Amino acid sequence: MRYVDEFRDQRLARQLAAAIAAAARPDREYRLMEFCGGHTHAIFRYGVQHLMPSNVRFIHGPGCPVCVLPMARIDQAIALATRHGVTLCTYGDLMRVPASERKSLLKAKAEGADIRMIYSTQDALRIARENPERQVVLFAIGFETTTPPTAVAIKTARAEGLANFSVFCNHVLTPPALRTILATAGPEGVRLDGILGPSHVSTLIGSRPYAFVPSEFGVPVVIAGFEPLDVMQSALMLIEQINAGRCEVENQYLRAVTEDGNPKALALMDEVFRIRDRFEWRGLGELPDSALALSEDYADLDAELRFPVEVPESREARGCECPAILRGVKEPTDCRLFGTVCTPDNPMGSCMVSSEGACAAYWSYGRFRASSSSPAVGA
Ligand code: SF4
Numbered sequence: 001m002r003y004v005d006e007f008r009d010q011r012l013a014r015q016l017a018a019a020i021a022a023a024a025r026p027d028r029e030y031r032l033m034e035f036c037g038g039h040t041h042a043i044f045r046y047g048v049q050h051l052m053p054s055n056v057r058f059i060h061g062p063g064c065p066v067c068v069l070p071m072a073r074i075d076q077a078i079a080l081a082t083r084h085g086v087t088l089c090t091y092g093d094l095m096r097v098p099a100s101e102r103k104s105l106l107k108a109k110a111e112g113a114d115i116r117m118i119y120s121t122q123d124a125l126r127i128a129r130e131n132p133e134r135q136v137v138l139f140a141i142g143f144e145t146t147t148p149p150t151a152v153a154i155k156t157a158r159a160e161g162l163a164n165f166s167v168f169c170n171h172v173l174t175p176p177a178l179r180t181i182l183a184t185a186g187p188e189g190v191r192l193d194g195i196l197g198p199s200h201v202s203t204l205i206g207s208r209p210y211a212f213v214p215s216e217f218g219v220p221v222v223i224a225g226f227e228p229l230d231v232m233q234s235a236l237m238l239i240e241q242i243n244a245g246r247c248e249v250e251n252q253y254l255r256a257v258t259e260d261g262n263p264k265a266l267a268l269m270d271e272v273f274r275i276r277d278r279f280e281w282r283g284l285g286e287l288p289d290s291a292l293a294l295s296e297d298y299a300d301l302d303a304e305l306r307f308p309v310e311v312p313e314s315r316e317a318r319g320c321e322c323p324a325i326l327r328g329v330k331e332p333t334d335c336r337l338f339g340t341v342c343t344p345d346n347p348m349g350s351c352m353v354s355s356e357g358a359c360a361a362y363w364s365y366g367r368f369r370a371s372s373s374s375p376a377v378g379a
Contacts, residue, residue, distance in 0.1 A: 003255065007227030008046070016232040017051040023239045030056045032238055033328050034196040035178065037063035037356025038226040044365040046228035056235065059190060059328040062177050062284070064356035065142045065170070066093045068326060070280045071314035073170055074099040077139050079309040080168060081105075081113040086307060087131065088115045088168075089124035090139040096353045100314040121153035128157070128165040137303045141170040145200040147292065148265045151272035154298055166303040169293050171273070174201050175209045176290035177281060181327060182217040190328035194238035196224040196231065199253045204269075206261030207251045214247040225253040272298055282350060283326030322349035325358050332359040333368050 006012075024030060034040055040060050043049055049058055062068050074097055081088040088105070095106040095117060109115040114134070118124055121138060128136035140150040150167065157165040178195065185192055197210050202223045213221045220241040224234035234252040241247065251257055272295055279291030294302040316322060320342070321335035332338050332351065342348040344360055351357035362368045 004227065007225070007229045009229065012229055013046075013051065013232065016229060016236060020051075020056065020232065020236050020239060021053050023236060023243065024053045024056050025243060026053075026055065028055065030193050030235075030239055030242060031059055031191055032057065032194045032196060032235055033059040033061045033181070033190070033192050034224070034231070035061040035174065035198050036196075036200075036226070037067065037354065037358070037361070038199070039196055039224060039231055040358050040361045041356060042226055042228050042231050044361040044367055047365075047367065048228050048231050049367070051232065052235070056239065058196075058235075059192065060325065060331070060358040060361075061181065061328055062174075062281070062326050063351065063358055064354050065146075065172055066097060066354035067322070067350045067357050068172065068177070068281045068283065069094075069097070069141065069170060069350065070282045071099055071316065072280065072311055074105065075103075075311040075314055076309050077168060078103060078105060078108045078113070079311055080137055080303065080307055081108060081115050083309060084135070084307040086114070086135040086137045086303075087127060088113070088137050088139055089118045089127055090115060091119075091141065092117050093354050094139060094141065096347060097350050098317060098348060098353075100312070102317075121149045125153055125156055125162070125165065128162050129160075132164055135164050135166070135307075137307070138165070138167045139170070140167050143172060143174050143198065143201045144204045144269070147171050147269050147273065148204070151268045154272050154294065154301055155268075157301060158298065166301050166306050167294060168303040169273070171292040172279065172281065173275070173290050173292070174198050174205075175212070176287050177284060178210070178213060179216075180281075180284050180287055182213065182219060184327070185217075192219055192328070193242055195219060195221045196234050196238070197221045197249070199223060199225050199230070199257065202251075202253065202257040202261070204262050204265050206259050207249050207257055208259050208261075210249050214249060218247055220247045221249045223249070223251045223253050223257050225256070271295065281326075283323035317348040320349040322351045322359075325351055332362040335359070339363060 124138040273292040324330035351359040
């Protein structure tokens with residue numbers, strides 16, 4: 001398949017592995033954070049870490065929007081469905097994320113709440129059209145990548161006069177999260193030598209918004225595609241920058257990302273959303289200017305204004321290390337619940353639920369087991 005097979009080619013993988021082994025200086029470590037869960041899964045699925053010299057390490061970052069969504073937002077969504085009796089439309093991953101008191105959207109649905117799993121924003125619009133007597137709320141979530149479909153749904157609802165449709169907006173922005181991770185690096189946080197930058201996000205916002213990483217923090221960035229050879233080539237580009245004492249934003253994912261991103265999609269975002277003053281991220285705390293809400297022009301479609309809910313403060317499951325994993329400070333195997341109490345069938349934290357979560361990646365591909373026989377892409 002074009003744009004897939006050539007980025008999983010074993011012969012090229014071996015060549016890249018040899019180039020990385022030759023480039024990596026034996027007298028130092030290279031600690032490279034992959035921001036996205038898509039990178040983490042490529043690394044584990046294809047055994048990319050096994051193709052690296054021992055001094056080149058991937059550090060897993062915030063992963064995905066489901067992983068970083070704080071428990072309180074799931075509690076709020078459950079309250080929307082149970083206290084306000086709305087029809088809540090949500091994506092599959094979110095259904096099983098643990099909420100307070102061992103609840104989840106799936107359990108709330110089993111107890112009678114009208115919570116429906118959707119595949120796209122268009123499904124939520126369809127449900128609203130087919131059920132004019134019901135208030136239908138779209139649980140919108142995602143990094144910048146998924147904001148255009150939400151914006152289109154909002155504009156469609158306005159154009160059609162769908163008075164029973166609204167949006168519970170949980171879209172978050174990646175640069176502020178990266179800033180926080182780097183600002184807290186050091187003795188208390190994670191030490192990073194380079195960043196594998198978000199790829200799908202960057203198709204939308206471009207590579208320019210990451211210029212602050214080298215200029216303010218002295219850490220190089222390579223915008224990296226999600227296929228295994230993308231990840232390997234990006235690691236090589238970072239190692240070469242580090243060795244040469246260069247520190248800049250480079251773009252490996254040239255087939256999809258430009259410096260300025262997608263102007264049409266950015267204009268749509270500007271029209272439909274505004275930046276929230278603050279938003280809580282699981283593991284990172286309250287970050288300024290890090291999430292979106294509906295703009296003033298579309299405030300009548302904002303579910304948080306239409307159905308206000310207060311929820312008590314929430315607490316992570318005891319022993320769950322998701323917050324430290326999302327900051328890159330710990331690995332899934334550092335969690336004593338990993339693979340014992342916490343598995344994909346019985347997730348205790350978001351990192352085990354989400355298809356892009358680090359714990360799910362460790363567990364699904366089994367590479368944490370010393371005896372793992374899973375082959376690497378270049379094996
Ligand atoms: S293994 Fe489970 S409990 Fe431990 S950090 Fe991961 S999601 Fe949380």
